[in-house]
Amino acid sequence: xxxxxxxxxxQVLKTGQSMTLQxxxxxxxxxxxxxxxxxxxxxxxxxxxxxxxxxDQGEVPNGYNVxxxxxxxxxxxxxxxxxxxxxxxxxxxxxxxxxxxxEQFFGPGTRLTVL
Amino acid sequence: xxxxxxxxxxxTVSEGASLELRCNYSYGATPYLFWxxxxxxxxxxxLLKYFSGDTLVQGIKGFEAEFKRSQSSFNLRKPSVHWSDAxxxxxxxxxxxxxxxxxxxxxxxxxxxxx
Numbered sequence: 001x002x003x004x005x006x007x008x009x010x011q012v013l014k015t016g017q018s019m020t021l022q023x024x025x026x027x028x029x030x031x032x033x034x035x036x037x038x039x040x041x042x043x044x045x046x047x048x049x050x051x052x053x054x055x056d057q058g059e060v061p062n063g064y065n066v067x068x069x070x071x072x073x074x075x076x077x078x079x080x081x082x083x084x085x086x087x088x089x090x091x092x093x094x095x096x097x098x099x100x101x102x103e104q105f106f107g108p109g110t111r112l113t114v115l
Numbered sequence: 116x117x118x119x120x121x122x123x124x125x126x127t128v129s130e131g132a133s134l135e136l137r138c139n140y141s142y143g144a145t146p147y148l149f150w151x152x153x154x155x156x157x158x159x160x161x162l163l164k165y166f167s168g169d170t171l172v173q174g175i176k177g178f179e180a181e182f183k184r185s186q187s188s189f190n191l192r193k194p195s196v197h198w199s200d201a202x203x204x205x206x207x208x209x210x211x212x213x214x215x216x217x218x219x220x221x222x223x224x225x226x227x228x229x230x
Contacts, residue, residue, distance in 0.1 A: 004158075031216055040124070042205055042220035043159075050215050090158060094216050102216060103149065106159040 004107035012113045013081040021076040023091030030096045032074040036087040081114045121221035136191040138206030146208035148189040154202045201228045
């Protein structure tokens with residue numbers, strides 16, 4: 001299994017440009033999430049999904065869109081990039097076995113710089 | 116409100132010395148508790164987790180953590196640090212809420228190891 005994969009690893013954008021960060025997992029996990037990591041702030045949840053076709057907002061959703069058309073993929077879209085979105089982005093997935101918690105598996109991250 | 120505090124932003128220890136990284140949380144109920152490690156330029160790797168039962172949990176790489184309900188703490192320990200342990204460590208309480216595994220990350224503790 002490749003686990004959770006993310007592309008690209010690095011990206012530089014100009015203010016106002018759009019782009020999509022890709023995330024895929026091959027573990028058949030129902031739950032997928034996007035986090036951003038900023039110095040001194042740990043990881044903060046942007047959006048998450050509990051299954052194909054179902055998404056919801058996390059702690060810092062503004063400026064980001066997501067969709068989940070398949071179990072495997074969970075892309076994150078920046079419609080009009082801003083310098084405040086300069087960050088490292090992590091995708092994570094976990095499985096569901098009912099009403100209990102299961103650990104999240106993280107991808108390697110995408111480092112995004114917005115000029 | 117749910118929160119987690121890692122009081123130490125940076126810690127430096129000598130190789131072979133013991134280590135304790137502190138974590139305190141504020142949560143509505145006893146959460147599930149995790150420690151993740153992030154090596155430079157890498158994603159997050161799970162070190163250990165506490166769900167229930169024995170309050171002293173063992174993890175990978177010789178780490179252990181002790182859950183103390185009365186102190187709302189989940190401190191990470193290692194008896195003898197190796198140079199390869201230099202990394203950033205994140206404490207993350209979580210819970211199953213609204214049909215999703217939600218994690219709250221601390222700001223992280225960056226560990227430097229002197230030879």
